[in-house]
Amino acid sequence: MNKKIGILHGKERSFPEAFVKRINDKNHKGITAESVKINKVAQGESSGYAVIIDRISQDVPFYRAYLKNAAISGTAVINNPFWWSADEKFFNNALATKIDVPVPKTVILPSRDLPDDTAEASFSNLAYPLDWNSIFEYVGFPAYMKPFAGGGWKNVYRLNNMEEFFQTHAETGQLVMLLQEEIIFEEYYRCYCIGRKHVRIMPYEPRNPHHLRYVANHQPSAKLLKTMEDIVLKINNYLGYDFNTVELAIRDGIPYAIDFCNPAPDADLKSVGEENFEWVVENAANFAIETAQNIKDGTDNLSWGEYIKRSIVQKAL
Numbered sequence: 001m002n003k004k005i006g007i008l009h010g011k012e013r014s015f016p017e018a019f020v021k022r023i024n025d026k027n028h029k030g031i032t033a034e035s036v037k038i039n040k041v042a043q044g045e046s047s048g049y050a051v052i053i054d055r056i057s058q059d060v061p062f063y064r065a066y067l068k069n070a071a072i073s074g075t076a077v078i079n080n081p082f083w084w085s086a087d088e089k090f091f092n093n094a095l096a097t098k099i100d101v102p103v104p105k106t107v108i109l110p111s112r113d114l115p116d117d118t119a120e121a122s123f124s125n126l127a128y129p130l131d132w133n134s135i136f137e138y139v140g141f142p143a144y145m146k147p148f149a150g151g152g153w154k155n156v157y158r159l160n161n162m163e164e165f166f167q168t169h170a171e172t173g174q175l176v177m178l179l180q181e182e183i184i185f186e187e188y189y190r191c192y193c194i195g196r197k198h199v200r201i202m203p204y205e206p207r208n209p210h211h212l213r214y215v216a217n218h219q220p221s222a223k224l225l226k227t228m229e230d231i232v233l234k235i236n237n238y239l240g241y242d243f244n245t246v247e248l249a250i251r252d253g254i255p256y257a258i259d260f261c262n263p264a265p266d267a268d269l270k271s272v273g274e275e276n277f278e279w280v281v282e283n284a285a286n287f288a289i290e291t292a293q294n295i296k297d298g299t300d301n302l303s304w305g306e307y308i309k310r311s312i313v314q315k316a317l
Contacts, residue, residue, distance in 0.1 A: 003050035003292045006036035008063060010056040015267040015281065019053070022285040031292055033285075041066050046073045050292040053078050053243065053284065055264045076291050076301035078242045079263040083304065088149040090178055092239065092261050095307060099238055101231055102256045104181035105139050108148055111174045135179065136162060142182045147175050150261060158182070183256045185249035187218040189228060192265070192280055193236045193244050195287040196303070199229045200279045202272070204247070214273050220250075228255050235260050240305025243284065 005023055009016040016035060023033035036052060047070035054077055057063035067081040096103045110126060145168060146156040155175060159165045169177065190204040190213075203216035220228070232246045235257060245265035248255040267284075269277045295301055 001030060003031050003295065004048060005031065005033040005051045005053075005288045005292055006047075006049040007033070007053045008036040008056055008067070010059065012055055012268065014269040014277070016055065018269075018277070018281045019284055019288075022281050023289060026285065026289065028289055028293075031289055033288070038066060041069060043069065044073060045069075047075050049075050050295045051076045051078065051288050053288060054081065054084075057081060058084070058264055071300075071302055074295070074297060074299065074301060076295060076303075078288070078291070078303075079244070080240060080302045080304065082302070083240055083308070084263055087239065087261060089146075089259070089261050090148045092235075093178075095238060096235070096257055096260075099234055101235060102254055104183050104256060104258065106178055106180040107135050107139060109145075109169070109177045109179060111172070111176050112169050113173050115174050132162070136165075139179050139181050144180045144182055145169065145172075145177050146180070148178045149176070150259075183249045183251050183258065185251050185256075187220065187250040188216070189218065189220070189248045189250070189255075190214075191228060191232045191246045191248060192276075192283075193232050193241070193246060194280070194283045195242055195290070196233065196236045196240075198283045198287070199232050200276065200283075201225060201228055201232075202276055206247075211271060214271065214276065224250070224253070224255070231255055231257060236305075238306045240303045240308065242287065242303050 007016045020033045067077050071077045090108045093103045093106045192200040203218040205216040245262040246260040247258045
């Protein structure tokens, strides 16, 4: 029986095309790959794909609904669309504090403007004003303010004091924002994790222009490499992501997890460079093939993280 692997993507080209070609070039019996084709989505009907790599549903609600329907019909969707729909960066930080992963001090803030279809009475439980002095003492300045659900470096602000905070927060509209301690780092790394077992630690410089961010000359020690790999694996195993990047800032020899909810991370050849690109394509292709080979008909073929699995076990006891 032929098992198809599909990749769902938007305008991205270099990674999806290389991914499909790599799988087909490997010529595994009964396994082929292609760009996902959708001409009808009916409830409870199979997508026709054993595995789908999702690169775009964060921006297209129709695709997210399609993937959930595919998953409930037995497709292994990478990453799990049910978990990704529920996940966001503030929860990830909260989880990190419970699994001994260092993270910047972070608070979540209500949106400056009322959400649509709400009124002031909708927020009867929210104290006003917030305890700003305590918030600023906890986080400190300089600080970063950014959307709690992420967004590819959009609406990210570096703030030096309270005045800048209030001026900038007033311009964020209905966005729910995080206020986060600035980590003054000596080194910075972006770490790919595929299949919750393959890790690629890449020197990274977020202060460079986008196309030069992977042009960095950090040389981490063997001990630091091992520490970072352990952190990356722990985060992805708890969250249940099979295709993700974790950004680590090194301060005083300690890796702080800065951004680790990137389930459709940058994999463009022009930005990540040839060596990193080759690693991502090869490991993504091998993991997709492995997943397809292990598909079980009529069962849930999604990945669920340790956080969810442990909660289920504890309730069962």
